[in-house]
Amino acid sequence: MVNEEAAPALMTRTWLNSLMQRYDLRPHKTLGQNYVVDPNTIRRIVRLSGIQPGDQVIEIGPGLGSLTLGCIEVGADVLALEIDDRVLPALSEVVGDKARVLHCDALTVEWSQLLGPGPYMVIANLPYNVAASVVLNMLAQAPAARSFLVMVQREVAQRFVAKPGTKAYGIPSVKTAFWGTATMVGDVPADVFVPKPNVASSLVRIDRHPTSALPDPEFVFPLVQAGFAQRRKTLRNSLSGMVSAEAFRLAEIDPGDRPEQLGIEAWVRLSEAVSSSAKPSG
Template sequence: MTHSRPHIHELLEQGGLAPRRDLGQNFVADPNTVRRIASLAEVGTGDHVVEIGAGLGSLTLALADTGADVLAVEVDSGIVPVLRSVVADRANVTVVEVDAMKADWDEILSGSDSWTLVANLPYNVGTPLVCDLLDEVPSITSMLVMVQKEVAERFAASPGSKQYGAVSVKTSFWATARLAATVPASVFVPKPNVESALVRIDRRTPPEVDTETLFGLVKQAFGQRRKMLRRSLNGVVTPGQFDAAEVSPEARPETLDVDAWVRLARAVSA
Protein backbone atom coordinates (compact mmCIF):
# COMPACT_ATOMS: atom_id res chain seq x y z
CA MET A 1 0.00 0.00 0.00
CA THR A 2 1.51 3.33 -1.03
CA HIS A 3 0.49 6.91 -0.24
CA SER A 4 -2.38 8.68 -2.00
CA ARG A 5 -2.59 12.48 -2.15
CA PRO A 6 -5.05 12.69 0.77
CA HIS A 7 -2.80 10.42 2.82
CA ILE A 8 0.23 12.67 2.15
CA HIS A 9 -1.71 15.66 3.44
CA GLU A 10 -2.93 13.63 6.43
CA LEU A 11 0.60 12.55 7.38
CA LEU A 12 1.86 16.14 7.13
CA GLU A 13 -1.02 17.44 9.22
CA GLN A 14 -0.64 14.76 11.89
CA GLY A 15 3.05 15.57 12.21
CA GLY A 16 2.50 19.32 12.19
CA LEU A 17 4.71 19.44 9.11
CA ALA A 18 4.89 21.24 5.79
CA PRO A 19 7.13 20.63 2.76
CA ARG A 20 10.42 22.44 3.29
CA ARG A 21 11.57 24.54 0.38
CA ASP A 22 15.13 24.71 1.75
CA LEU A 23 15.35 20.92 1.42
CA GLY A 24 13.65 20.85 -1.97
CA GLN A 25 10.85 18.63 -0.66
CA ASN A 26 8.27 17.54 -3.22
CA PHE A 27 6.52 14.36 -2.12
CA VAL A 28 5.24 11.87 -4.69
CA ALA A 29 1.50 11.50 -4.15
CA ASP A 30 0.63 8.99 -6.86
CA PRO A 31 0.76 5.22 -6.15
CA ASN A 32 1.09 4.34 -9.83
CA THR A 33 4.18 6.52 -10.18
CA VAL A 34 6.08 4.98 -7.27
CA ARG A 35 5.14 1.47 -8.37
CA ARG A 36 6.42 2.30 -11.86
CA ILE A 37 9.71 3.58 -10.43
CA ALA A 38 10.12 0.42 -8.36
CA SER A 39 9.48 -1.68 -11.46
CA LEU A 40 11.94 0.30 -13.59
CA ALA A 41 14.58 -0.14 -10.87
CA GLU A 42 14.48 -3.90 -11.55
CA VAL A 43 15.15 -4.84 -7.94
CA GLY A 44 13.77 -7.67 -5.87
CA THR A 45 14.47 -10.18 -3.13
CA GLY A 46 18.18 -10.37 -2.34
CA ASP A 47 18.94 -6.88 -3.71
CA HIS A 48 20.11 -3.97 -1.58
CA VAL A 49 18.52 -0.60 -2.31
CA VAL A 50 19.48 2.77 -0.87
CA GLU A 51 16.88 5.51 -1.15
CA ILE A 52 18.06 9.07 -0.56
CA GLY A 53 15.44 11.60 0.47
CA ALA A 54 12.87 9.03 1.53
CA GLY A 55 10.52 11.70 2.87
CA LEU A 56 7.15 10.33 3.94
CA GLY A 57 7.89 6.91 2.47
CA SER A 58 5.84 6.86 -0.74
CA LEU A 59 8.63 5.32 -2.82
CA THR A 60 10.02 3.45 0.20
CA LEU A 61 6.85 1.37 0.46
CA ALA A 62 6.87 0.55 -3.25
CA LEU A 63 10.51 -0.53 -3.06
CA ALA A 64 9.81 -2.62 0.03
CA ASP A 65 7.00 -4.37 -1.85
CA THR A 66 9.59 -5.71 -4.35
CA GLY A 67 11.18 -7.76 -1.56
CA ALA A 68 14.48 -5.87 -1.70
CA ASP A 69 16.25 -4.74 1.47
CA VAL A 70 15.78 -0.96 1.58
CA LEU A 71 17.96 1.56 3.38
CA ALA A 72 15.90 4.77 3.56
CA VAL A 73 18.02 7.89 4.09
CA GLU A 74 16.38 11.11 5.27
CA VAL A 75 17.91 14.34 6.59
CA ASP A 76 14.77 16.10 7.89
CA SER A 77 14.51 15.37 11.62
CA GLY A 78 10.85 16.39 11.58
CA ILE A 79 9.98 13.91 8.83
CA VAL A 80 12.03 10.97 10.19
CA PRO A 81 9.58 9.96 12.98
CA VAL A 82 6.73 9.90 10.47
CA LEU A 83 8.80 7.85 8.05
CA ARG A 84 9.70 5.38 10.79
CA SER A 85 6.03 4.94 11.70
CA VAL A 86 5.08 4.44 8.03
CA VAL A 87 7.58 1.57 7.59
CA ALA A 88 7.34 0.17 11.13
CA ASP A 89 5.82 -3.10 9.91
CA ARG A 90 8.34 -3.56 7.09
CA ALA A 91 11.14 -5.80 8.28
CA ASN A 92 13.11 -5.16 5.09
CA VAL A 93 13.32 -1.37 5.60
CA THR A 94 15.93 0.46 7.72
CA VAL A 95 15.70 4.22 8.24
CA VAL A 96 18.87 6.29 8.64
CA GLU A 97 18.78 9.97 9.58
CA VAL A 98 21.75 11.61 7.86
CA ASP A 99 22.60 14.35 5.39
CA ALA A 100 23.45 12.52 2.15
CA MET A 101 25.88 15.27 1.15
CA LYS A 102 27.93 14.68 4.31
CA ALA A 103 27.38 10.97 4.89
CA ASP A 104 30.08 8.36 5.49
CA TRP A 105 28.89 6.07 2.71
CA ASP A 106 31.48 3.39 3.40
CA GLU A 107 29.98 2.95 6.85
CA ILE A 108 26.34 3.33 5.84
CA LEU A 109 26.61 0.84 2.98
CA SER A 110 28.86 -1.65 4.76
CA GLY A 111 26.12 -4.30 4.71
CA SER A 112 26.70 -5.14 1.04
CA ASP A 113 29.26 -4.56 -1.71
CA SER A 114 26.57 -3.87 -4.32
CA TRP A 115 23.78 -1.33 -3.97
CA THR A 116 21.14 0.18 -6.25
CA LEU A 117 20.28 3.82 -5.61
CA VAL A 118 16.61 4.59 -6.24
CA ALA A 119 15.53 8.07 -5.27
CA ASN A 120 13.41 11.13 -5.82
CA LEU A 121 16.27 13.57 -5.35
CA PRO A 122 15.73 17.18 -4.27
CA TYR A 123 16.42 19.47 -7.23
CA ASN A 124 19.02 21.49 -5.32
CA VAL A 125 21.34 18.54 -4.65
CA GLY A 126 20.68 16.13 -7.52
CA THR A 127 23.68 16.95 -9.69
CA PRO A 128 26.42 17.28 -7.04
CA LEU A 129 25.15 14.24 -5.15
CA VAL A 130 25.10 11.92 -8.16
CA CYS A 131 28.54 13.18 -9.26
CA ASP A 132 29.98 12.62 -5.77
CA LEU A 133 28.53 9.11 -5.60
CA LEU A 134 29.99 8.27 -9.01
CA ASP A 135 33.39 9.56 -7.92
CA GLU A 136 33.51 8.14 -4.43
CA VAL A 137 31.04 5.28 -3.83
CA PRO A 138 31.74 2.35 -6.16
CA SER A 139 29.48 0.07 -4.11
CA ILE A 140 26.53 1.89 -5.70
CA THR A 141 26.59 -0.02 -8.96
CA SER A 142 23.33 1.25 -10.43
CA MET A 143 21.14 4.32 -10.02
CA LEU A 144 17.58 5.20 -10.98
CA VAL A 145 17.07 8.77 -9.89
CA MET A 146 14.29 11.27 -10.42
CA VAL A 147 15.57 14.78 -10.98
CA GLN A 148 14.61 17.90 -12.89
CA LYS A 149 14.17 16.92 -16.53
CA GLU A 150 16.94 19.17 -17.83
CA VAL A 151 19.33 17.69 -15.25
CA ALA A 152 18.41 14.16 -16.33
CA GLU A 153 19.10 15.17 -19.94
CA ARG A 154 22.58 16.41 -18.96
CA PHE A 155 23.43 13.10 -17.30
CA ALA A 156 22.43 11.18 -20.43
CA ALA A 157 23.53 13.68 -23.10
CA SER A 158 25.62 12.71 -26.12
CA PRO A 159 28.53 14.74 -27.57
CA GLY A 160 27.38 17.53 -29.85
CA SER A 161 24.06 18.13 -28.10
CA LYS A 162 23.29 21.37 -26.29
CA GLN A 163 22.78 19.44 -23.03
CA TYR A 164 26.25 17.86 -23.20
CA GLY A 165 28.63 19.27 -20.61
CA ALA A 166 31.07 18.47 -17.83
CA VAL A 167 28.44 16.44 -15.96
CA SER A 168 27.81 14.37 -19.09
CA VAL A 169 31.51 13.59 -19.46
CA LYS A 170 31.82 12.57 -15.80
CA THR A 171 28.78 10.32 -16.09
CA SER A 172 30.06 8.75 -19.32
CA PHE A 173 33.44 8.09 -17.73
CA TRP A 174 32.01 6.12 -14.82
CA ALA A 175 28.83 4.72 -16.30
CA THR A 176 26.27 4.43 -19.06
CA ALA A 177 23.18 6.60 -18.72
CA ARG A 178 19.80 6.83 -20.39
CA LEU A 179 16.49 8.57 -19.80
CA ALA A 180 14.03 6.04 -18.41
CA ALA A 181 10.80 8.05 -18.16
CA THR A 182 9.36 11.50 -17.65
CA VAL A 183 7.26 12.35 -14.60
CA PRO A 184 4.59 15.08 -14.67
CA ALA A 185 4.58 17.80 -12.03
CA SER A 186 1.00 16.88 -11.12
CA VAL A 187 2.06 13.79 -9.12
CA PHE A 188 3.90 15.85 -6.48
CA VAL A 189 2.90 17.65 -3.30
CA PRO A 190 3.60 20.51 -3.60
CA LYS A 191 3.48 20.72 -7.39
CA PRO A 192 6.85 21.96 -8.72
CA ASN A 193 7.20 24.44 -11.55
CA VAL A 194 9.33 22.07 -13.63
CA GLU A 195 8.98 18.66 -15.21
CA SER A 196 10.87 15.74 -13.75
CA ALA A 197 12.49 12.72 -15.36
CA LEU A 198 14.01 9.40 -14.35
CA VAL A 199 17.54 8.66 -15.47
CA ARG A 200 19.10 5.21 -15.27
CA ILE A 201 22.86 5.14 -14.59
CA ASP A 202 24.78 1.85 -14.60
CA ARG A 203 28.45 1.67 -13.63
CA ARG A 204 31.03 0.38 -16.05
CA THR A 205 34.74 -0.28 -15.70
CA PRO A 206 36.29 3.16 -16.39
CA PRO A 207 39.37 3.70 -18.57
CA GLU A 208 42.78 3.91 -16.91
CA VAL A 209 43.62 7.59 -16.51
CA ASP A 210 44.48 10.14 -13.84
CA THR A 211 41.00 11.35 -12.94
CA GLU A 212 42.23 14.58 -11.33
CA THR A 213 43.85 15.56 -14.64
CA LEU A 214 40.86 14.39 -16.67
CA PHE A 215 38.18 16.21 -14.75
CA GLY A 216 40.37 19.28 -14.34
CA LEU A 217 40.66 19.58 -18.13
CA VAL A 218 36.94 19.00 -18.58
CA LYS A 219 36.00 21.60 -15.97
CA GLN A 220 38.32 24.23 -17.41
CA ALA A 221 37.23 23.66 -21.01
CA PHE A 222 33.50 23.66 -20.30
CA GLY A 223 33.95 26.76 -18.17
CA GLN A 224 34.62 28.49 -21.51
CA ARG A 225 32.59 26.18 -23.72
CA ARG A 226 32.24 28.67 -26.58
CA LYS A 227 35.99 28.85 -27.03
CA MET A 228 38.14 26.44 -29.01
CA LEU A 229 40.22 24.13 -26.85
CA ARG A 230 43.49 25.79 -27.83
CA ARG A 231 42.16 28.94 -26.14
CA SER A 232 40.32 27.50 -23.15
CA LEU A 233 43.19 25.11 -22.38
CA ASN A 234 45.98 27.52 -23.28
CA GLY A 235 48.96 26.95 -21.00
CA VAL A 236 47.58 23.58 -19.90
CA VAL A 237 47.71 21.50 -23.09
CA THR A 238 50.53 21.94 -25.59
CA PRO A 239 50.19 21.58 -29.38
CA GLY A 240 52.22 18.38 -29.15
CA GLN A 241 49.86 16.96 -26.55
CA PHE A 242 46.85 17.75 -28.74
CA ASP A 243 48.61 15.87 -31.56
CA ALA A 244 49.47 12.91 -29.34
CA ALA A 245 45.83 12.68 -28.21
CA GLU A 246 44.55 13.02 -31.78
CA VAL A 247 42.33 15.88 -30.64
CA SER A 248 41.95 19.02 -32.73
CA PRO A 249 42.91 22.17 -30.81
CA GLU A 250 40.23 23.95 -32.89
CA ALA A 251 37.51 21.71 -31.46
CA ARG A 252 35.06 22.92 -28.85
CA PRO A 253 34.55 20.91 -25.67
CA GLU A 254 31.03 19.72 -26.43
CA THR A 255 32.26 17.85 -29.54
CA LEU A 256 34.60 15.51 -27.63
CA ASP A 257 33.35 12.16 -26.38
CA VAL A 258 34.71 10.67 -23.18
CA ASP A 259 37.34 8.63 -25.04
CA ALA A 260 38.79 11.79 -26.57
CA TRP A 261 38.90 13.46 -23.14
CA VAL A 262 40.69 10.41 -21.74
CA ARG A 263 43.28 10.52 -24.56
CA LEU A 264 43.88 14.19 -23.89
CA ALA A 265 44.31 13.61 -20.14
CA ARG A 266 46.75 10.78 -20.81
CA ALA A 267 48.78 12.98 -23.13
CA VAL A 268 48.95 15.73 -20.51
CA SER A 269 49.91 13.24 -17.79
CA ALA A 270 52.60 11.50 -19.88
Protein backbone atom coordinates in the same frame (compact mmCIF):
# COMPACT_ATOMS: atom_id res chain seq x y z
CA MET B 1 -0.70 6.45 14.94
CA VAL B 2 -2.38 4.82 11.95
CA ASN B 3 -3.22 1.16 12.40
CA GLU B 4 -0.60 -0.70 10.35
CA GLU B 5 -3.13 -3.19 8.99
CA ALA B 6 -5.39 -0.35 7.85
CA ALA B 7 -2.63 1.57 6.06
CA PRO B 8 -2.41 1.07 2.28
CA ALA B 9 0.56 -0.84 0.86
CA LEU B 10 1.80 2.24 -1.01
CA MET B 11 1.53 5.97 -0.40
CA THR B 12 -1.71 7.66 -1.44
CA ARG B 13 -2.84 11.26 -1.41
CA THR B 14 -5.20 10.62 1.49
CA TRP B 15 -2.57 8.89 3.60
CA LEU B 16 0.05 11.57 2.92
CA ASN B 17 -2.33 14.41 3.77
CA SER B 18 -3.19 12.62 7.01
CA LEU B 19 0.48 12.28 7.92
CA MET B 20 1.21 15.93 7.21
CA GLN B 21 -1.76 17.06 9.26
CA ARG B 22 -1.06 14.84 12.27
CA TYR B 23 2.67 15.67 12.33
CA ASP B 24 2.14 19.33 11.40
CA LEU B 25 4.39 19.10 8.35
CA ARG B 26 4.76 21.45 5.43
CA PRO B 27 6.78 20.45 2.35
CA HIS B 28 10.16 22.18 2.26
CA LYS B 29 10.66 23.66 -1.21
CA THR B 30 14.46 23.87 -1.12
CA LEU B 31 14.65 20.20 -0.12
CA GLY B 32 12.55 19.24 -3.12
CA GLN B 33 9.79 17.76 -1.00
CA ASN B 34 7.29 16.87 -3.68
CA TYR B 35 5.92 13.48 -2.68
CA VAL B 36 4.67 10.85 -5.15
CA VAL B 37 1.18 9.77 -4.11
CA ASP B 38 0.15 7.53 -7.01
CA PRO B 39 0.76 3.79 -6.37
CA ASN B 40 0.96 2.98 -10.09
CA THR B 41 3.67 5.60 -10.58
CA ILE B 42 5.58 4.34 -7.55
CA ARG B 43 5.53 0.79 -8.90
CA ARG B 44 6.61 2.03 -12.34
CA ILE B 45 9.60 3.88 -10.87
CA VAL B 46 10.70 0.84 -8.88
CA ARG B 47 10.26 -1.39 -11.93
CA LEU B 48 12.41 0.91 -14.07
CA SER B 49 15.11 0.86 -11.40
CA GLY B 50 15.45 -2.90 -11.83
CA ILE B 51 15.28 -3.50 -8.07
CA GLN B 52 14.61 -7.15 -7.26
CA PRO B 53 13.82 -9.11 -4.06
CA GLY B 54 16.83 -9.16 -1.75
CA ASP B 55 18.64 -6.28 -3.43
CA GLN B 56 20.45 -3.81 -1.18
CA VAL B 57 19.00 -0.37 -1.87
CA ILE B 58 20.19 3.08 -0.84
CA GLU B 59 17.43 5.66 -1.00
CA ILE B 60 18.41 9.32 -0.93
CA GLY B 61 15.74 11.65 0.47
CA PRO B 62 12.87 9.30 1.30
CA GLY B 63 10.73 12.13 2.69
CA LEU B 64 7.54 10.45 3.86
CA GLY B 65 8.38 7.09 2.35
CA SER B 66 6.68 6.96 -1.04
CA LEU B 67 9.51 5.23 -2.90
CA THR B 68 10.66 3.46 0.27
CA LEU B 69 7.35 1.59 0.39
CA GLY B 70 7.69 0.70 -3.29
CA CYS B 71 11.12 -0.84 -2.67
CA ILE B 72 9.85 -2.68 0.41
CA GLU B 73 6.94 -4.06 -1.63
CA VAL B 74 9.32 -5.85 -4.01
CA GLY B 75 11.35 -7.28 -1.14
CA ALA B 76 14.41 -5.01 -1.17
CA ASP B 77 16.65 -4.31 1.84
CA VAL B 78 16.41 -0.51 2.12
CA LEU B 79 18.69 1.98 3.84
CA ALA B 80 17.09 5.44 3.55
CA LEU B 81 19.14 8.61 4.09
CA GLU B 82 17.06 11.63 5.12
CA ILE B 83 18.41 15.12 5.86
CA ASP B 84 15.19 16.66 7.24
CA ASP B 85 14.73 15.73 10.89
CA ARG B 86 11.17 17.11 10.85
CA VAL B 87 9.88 14.18 8.80
CA LEU B 88 11.65 11.41 10.71
CA PRO B 89 8.80 10.58 13.15
CA ALA B 90 6.27 10.32 10.31
CA LEU B 91 8.70 8.36 8.14
CA SER B 92 9.29 5.97 11.03
CA GLU B 93 5.54 5.39 11.29
CA VAL B 94 5.29 4.70 7.57
CA VAL B 95 8.14 2.20 7.20
CA GLY B 96 8.24 0.73 10.72
CA ASP B 97 10.97 -1.87 10.98
CA LYS B 98 10.82 -2.71 7.27
CA ALA B 99 13.59 -0.26 6.35
CA ARG B 100 16.53 1.37 8.09
CA VAL B 101 16.52 5.17 8.26
CA LEU B 102 19.64 7.28 8.79
CA HIS B 103 19.47 11.01 9.51
CA CYS B 104 22.32 12.49 7.48
CA ASP B 105 23.30 14.59 4.47
CA ALA B 106 24.09 12.51 1.39
CA LEU B 107 26.58 15.17 0.28
CA THR B 108 28.76 14.81 3.37
CA VAL B 109 28.30 11.19 4.46
CA GLU B 110 31.41 8.98 4.38
CA TRP B 111 30.30 6.33 1.91
CA SER B 112 33.35 4.14 2.51
CA GLN B 113 32.40 3.85 6.18
CA LEU B 114 28.66 3.49 5.63
CA LEU B 115 28.53 0.87 2.90
CA GLY B 116 29.75 -2.68 2.71
CA PRO B 117 31.04 -4.33 -0.48
CA GLY B 118 27.58 -4.26 -2.06
CA PRO B 119 26.43 -4.25 -4.70
CA TYR B 120 23.91 -1.51 -3.96
CA MET B 121 21.20 0.07 -6.07
CA VAL B 122 20.38 3.73 -5.54
CA ILE B 123 16.93 5.28 -5.88
CA ALA B 124 16.21 8.94 -5.25
CA ASN B 125 13.85 11.85 -5.78
CA LEU B 126 16.29 14.77 -5.87
CA PRO B 127 15.79 18.56 -5.83
CA TYR B 128 17.21 20.66 -8.65
CA ASN B 129 19.89 22.42 -6.60
CA VAL B 130 21.71 19.28 -5.38
CA ALA B 131 20.81 16.56 -7.91
CA ALA B 132 24.03 16.63 -9.94
CA SER B 133 26.23 16.98 -6.84
CA VAL B 134 24.60 14.04 -5.05
CA VAL B 135 24.81 11.71 -8.04
CA LEU B 136 28.35 12.66 -9.10
CA ASN B 137 29.56 12.45 -5.51
CA MET B 138 28.19 8.92 -5.15
CA LEU B 139 29.60 7.86 -8.50
CA ALA B 140 33.04 9.04 -7.39
CA GLN B 141 33.00 7.94 -3.75
CA ALA B 142 30.68 4.93 -3.54
CA PRO B 143 31.90 2.31 -6.04
CA ALA B 144 29.69 -0.31 -4.36
CA ALA B 145 26.68 1.58 -5.77
CA ARG B 146 26.30 -0.18 -9.12
CA SER B 147 23.15 1.40 -10.53
CA PHE B 148 21.06 4.52 -9.98
CA LEU B 149 17.47 5.48 -10.73
CA VAL B 150 16.99 9.18 -10.00
CA MET B 151 13.93 11.36 -10.41
CA VAL B 152 14.97 14.92 -11.19
CA GLN B 153 13.84 18.06 -12.96
CA ARG B 154 13.86 17.37 -16.70
CA GLU B 155 16.53 20.00 -17.32
CA VAL B 156 18.87 18.16 -14.95
CA ALA B 157 18.00 14.81 -16.50
CA GLN B 158 18.93 16.16 -19.92
CA ARG B 159 22.36 17.17 -18.59
CA PHE B 160 23.04 13.68 -17.27
CA VAL B 161 22.30 12.02 -20.61
CA ALA B 162 23.43 14.77 -23.03
CA LYS B 163 25.69 13.87 -25.94
CA PRO B 164 28.62 15.90 -27.35
CA GLY B 165 27.58 18.84 -29.49
CA THR B 166 24.26 19.43 -27.76
CA LYS B 167 23.26 22.47 -25.71
CA ALA B 168 22.80 20.48 -22.49
CA TYR B 169 26.22 18.83 -22.74
CA GLY B 170 28.58 19.95 -20.01
CA ILE B 171 30.64 18.86 -17.02
CA PRO B 172 27.86 16.68 -15.47
CA SER B 173 27.40 14.94 -18.83
CA VAL B 174 31.11 14.17 -19.20
CA LYS B 175 31.57 13.00 -15.61
CA THR B 176 28.46 10.82 -15.73
CA ALA B 177 29.65 9.23 -18.97
CA PHE B 178 33.05 8.60 -17.36
CA TRP B 179 31.50 6.59 -14.53
CA GLY B 180 28.63 4.88 -16.32
CA THR B 181 25.93 4.80 -18.97
CA ALA B 182 23.02 7.21 -18.41
CA THR B 183 19.63 6.72 -20.03
CA MET B 184 16.44 8.75 -19.81
CA VAL B 185 13.84 6.09 -19.04
CA GLY B 186 10.67 8.11 -18.57
CA ASP B 187 8.82 11.19 -17.40
CA VAL B 188 6.68 11.67 -14.30
CA PRO B 189 3.53 13.83 -14.60
CA ALA B 190 3.19 16.71 -12.15
CA ASP B 191 -0.26 15.65 -10.95
CA VAL B 192 1.06 12.55 -9.13
CA PHE B 193 2.95 14.76 -6.65
CA VAL B 194 1.94 16.58 -3.47
CA PRO B 195 2.48 19.45 -3.73
CA LYS B 196 2.25 19.65 -7.51
CA PRO B 197 5.58 20.95 -8.87
CA ASN B 198 5.86 23.75 -11.40
CA VAL B 199 8.52 21.89 -13.38
CA ALA B 200 8.59 18.70 -15.44
CA SER B 201 10.22 15.64 -13.87
CA SER B 202 12.11 12.84 -15.58
CA LEU B 203 13.68 9.53 -14.62
CA VAL B 204 17.33 8.78 -15.36
CA ARG B 205 18.96 5.39 -14.94
CA ILE B 206 22.75 5.19 -14.61
CA ASP B 207 24.56 1.85 -14.79
CA ARG B 208 28.14 2.01 -13.60
CA HIS B 209 31.06 0.89 -15.77
CA PRO B 210 33.34 -1.78 -14.26
CA THR B 211 35.59 0.18 -11.90
CA SER B 212 38.65 -1.84 -12.90
CA ALA B 213 38.35 -0.56 -16.47
CA LEU B 214 38.36 3.15 -15.58
CA PRO B 215 41.33 5.49 -15.92
CA ASP B 216 42.28 7.77 -13.02
CA PRO B 217 39.72 10.62 -12.82
CA GLU B 218 42.39 12.80 -11.20
CA PHE B 219 44.02 13.07 -14.63
CA VAL B 220 40.80 13.46 -16.64
CA PHE B 221 38.55 15.77 -14.63
CA PRO B 222 40.93 18.77 -14.24
CA LEU B 223 41.04 19.02 -18.03
CA VAL B 224 37.25 18.79 -18.25
CA GLN B 225 36.81 21.47 -15.58
CA ALA B 226 39.29 23.82 -17.26
CA GLY B 227 37.83 23.26 -20.71
CA PHE B 228 34.22 23.96 -19.74
CA ALA B 229 35.20 26.88 -17.50
CA GLN B 230 35.66 28.77 -20.77
CA ARG B 231 33.11 26.95 -22.86
CA ARG B 232 33.08 29.41 -25.77
CA LYS B 233 36.84 29.31 -26.22
CA THR B 234 38.76 26.75 -28.24
CA LEU B 235 40.60 24.00 -26.42
CA ARG B 236 43.88 25.63 -27.44
CA ASN B 237 42.93 28.68 -25.39
CA SER B 238 40.98 27.15 -22.51
CA LEU B 239 43.64 24.48 -21.90
CA SER B 240 46.63 26.73 -22.48
CA GLY B 241 49.40 25.80 -20.04
CA MET B 242 47.86 22.37 -19.42
CA VAL B 243 47.94 20.72 -22.85
CA SER B 244 50.81 21.07 -25.30
CA ALA B 245 50.58 20.96 -29.06
CA GLU B 246 52.28 17.56 -28.89
CA ALA B 247 49.60 16.23 -26.54
CA PHE B 248 46.82 17.41 -28.88
CA ARG B 249 48.63 15.63 -31.72
CA LEU B 250 49.07 12.41 -29.76
CA ALA B 251 45.39 12.42 -28.77
CA GLU B 252 44.33 13.17 -32.36
CA ILE B 253 42.26 16.12 -31.18
CA ASP B 254 41.97 19.41 -33.04
CA PRO B 255 42.99 22.22 -30.64
CA GLY B 256 40.55 24.43 -32.53
CA ASP B 257 37.63 22.35 -31.22
CA ARG B 258 35.50 23.52 -28.32
CA PRO B 259 34.95 21.47 -25.16
CA GLU B 260 31.36 20.47 -25.97
CA GLN B 261 32.61 18.69 -29.10
CA LEU B 262 34.59 16.11 -27.13
CA GLY B 263 33.05 12.89 -25.85
CA ILE B 264 34.39 11.10 -22.79
CA GLU B 265 36.68 8.90 -24.91
CA ALA B 266 38.35 12.01 -26.34
CA TRP B 267 38.82 13.56 -22.90
CA VAL B 268 40.44 10.32 -21.69
CA ARG B 269 42.74 10.21 -24.73
CA LEU B 270 43.73 13.81 -24.11
CA SER B 271 44.56 13.15 -20.45
CA GLU B 272 46.65 10.12 -21.43
CA ALA B 273 48.44 12.16 -24.07
CA VAL B 274 49.21 14.89 -21.54
CA SER B 275 50.64 12.30 -19.18
CA SER B 276 52.63 10.63 -21.94
CA SER B 277 54.06 13.85 -23.37
CA ALA B 278 55.10 14.99 -19.89
CA LYS B 279 57.27 11.89 -19.30
CA PRO B 280 60.98 12.39 -19.99
CA SER B 281 62.15 10.51 -23.07
CA GLY B 282 64.65 7.71 -22.77
